[in-house]
Amino acid sequence: MNNIIKTIGLTHFHSKKSKTLSDINLKIDKGQIYGFLGPNGAGKTTTLRLILGLLKTQQGKIEIFGQDFQSNRIDILKKVGSLIENPSLYGHLRADENLEVYRKLYGASKARLTEVLKIVGLDNTAKKKVKQFSLGMKQRLSVALALLPNPELLILDEPANGLDPTGIIELRELVKKLNKEHGMTILMSSHQLTEIEKMVSHVGIIAKGEMIFQGSLEELHLLQKKQxxxxxxxxxxxxxxxxxxxxxxxxxxxxxxxxxxxxxxxxxxxxxxxxxxxxxxxxxxxxxxxxxxxxxxxxxxx
CATH class of the missing domain: 3.30.70 (Alpha-Beta Plaits)
Structure with missing residues (x-):
């Protein structure tokens, strides 16, 4: 099984007269870092919500890990970590205390809690409260929450949003580390290509709810040369x-x-x-x- 995510004819309506997505055919293979790109309002978050079952599929089919999502939703989601909107972080608690709030919910061990803090580079924040964290540190803690169940697939919606250049570099290194050292397939959305160009191996571009490009970063470079x-x-x-x-x-x-x-x-x-x-x-x-x-x-x- 090479396909981690495959959508077939995915179409979604906000109302009878408002089509948000039209015939989206994503194909993401094991081991890829896939950048899902498009302007604000293009349909990126709607697509990710459908893939995670946060919105009901209206038309089309979603397969994850080679299985039909509708029929195997619970088993599939056990192997998926996601960050769609900024989770509620408790500013008066430390990083490890924030993770402890979610640990039992995910069924993760205390050893895993310590491990994910190390992975995201927050293992030596000691007694520092989250309210004292930079935006980049808070974003890495949010990623740590998504990593608690030790997922095979990680889905991040606009993870670089609002980060300064230092925060973007930290995020870039973290994404590469998760992919290379921990074998995670990563799907991440953004409205700015320059933010994630140095992270991804493959790209899908969406505009007005329709896919206008999908392929490797090298194929995008070839298209660039043809232009x-x-x-x-x-x-x-x-x-x-x-x-x-x-x-x-x-x-x-x-x-x-x-x-x-x-x-x-x-x-x-x-x-x-x-x-x-x-x-x-x-x-x-x-x-x-x-x-x-x-x-x-x-x-x-x-």
């Missing part, structure tokens, strides 16, 4: 468009834009223009970073 453009301005832009038809030229205000794949393409384009005796005033590569690609994909879909 690369070359800005060109010559003594005759209309003539240049005719010369460069194979490169899908696009007319701009005082220049043209063509798609290119590599440096050899740039050389070939320059040569073709030179052979037609066109003066070249501008030949400027413009390659989107991943964040810009994410913005372009979600904006185009809107």
């Amino acid at each position: 690369a453009k070359l800005l060109i301005r010559t003594s005759d832009n209309v003539g240049a468009i005719s010369v460069l038809k194979a490169y899908e030229p696009e007319q701009l205000d005082d220049a043209i834009s063509v798609a290119y794949q590599n440096e050899q393409d740039i050389a070939d384009i320059g040569r073709k223009l030179y052979e037609k005796q066109l003066d070249i005033y501008l030949l400027q590569p413009v390659q989107n970073n991943l964040e810009q690609l994410f913005m372009d994909l979600t904006t185009q879909h809107a």
Whole structure:
């Protein structure tokens, strides 16, 4: 069994006239760190709530650990840890005392309590009260709560939300550690690609309740390269468009834009223009970073 999460045609309505999700087909394999990305209101949290059974499935099917979720909900959830909304942390208690509140509920041992504190780097907070914790420390304590049952699958909804750069780095290292050293498959949502780009192995992008990309981070990088453009301005832009038809030229205000794949393409384009005796005033590569690609994909879909 390689699929940890698989959704088939997952569709959800908030009301008869308001469709929140449309035909969501997630596929998350064992050992992946999967970044579920999309703008605020795109349907990320709704999807995660459906996967965890916090919302009733209306249309479609959910399989977790290769089992139908509806038929095996209790057994499945025993192997899942989640952080959907910030849990209630008691500011007047220490980190270990907060975990003790939930420990019996999860059926975890006291040894596991000590272990998860060490995993998230809060084992030496001594007598420090949670109200004295930084936001990043509170978030790591929240993750510790989700780790109490020693889950095979960890689901985190916007875990980097509100964290400063230090907190994001700490979260990044924790996620990688859980995946590499503890063998957890991790599904985490975010509305900012730059926050989790350095954590994930695979990406799903959702906009307006529809999946617009799903694949490995490497595949997203390839898409980024395919979106690369070359800005060109010559003594005759209309003539240049005719010369460069194979490169899908696009007319701009005082220049043209063509798609290119590599440096050899740039050389070939320059040569073709030179052979037609066109003066070249501008030949400027413009390659989107991943964040810009994410913005372009979600904006185009809107």
